[in-house]
Amino acid sequence: MSSAATSTAPMRTDWSQIWAQRGFRYFFFAMFISFSAAAMNFAGRQLVILAATILTVKVSLAGHRRHGTGPPGAVCWRRAH
Numbered sequence: 001m002s003s004a005a006t007s008t009a010p011m012r013t014d015w016s017q018i019w020a021q022r023g024f025r026y027f028f029f030a031m032f033i034s035f036s037a038a039a040m041n042f043a044g045r046q047l048v049i050l051a052a053t054i055l056t057v058k059v060s061l062a063g064h065r066r067h068g069t070g071p072p073g074a075v076c077w078r079r080a081h
Contacts, residue, residue, distance in 0.1 A: 018024055
């Protein structure tokens with residue numbers, strides 16, 4: 001086997017060294033909290049729209065309206081409050 005063939009093999013990540021870094025543990029925990037908050041915000045926004053309109057169609061279109069791609073009748077969150 002030539003040295004060129006062995007150098008193309010992907011290197012394995014040693015996660016024990018990565019987790020040993022104190023900053024990475026804080027970063028990972030902070031990203032997990034941020035992701036959880038974003039998921040709760042998404043779910044809460046959909047429930048508020050559903051409670052206000054009682055129309056599941058408007059709930060599904062609200063995400064598109066937020067990005068400016070929804071139909072004119074869709075709920076726009078930025079103007080709702």
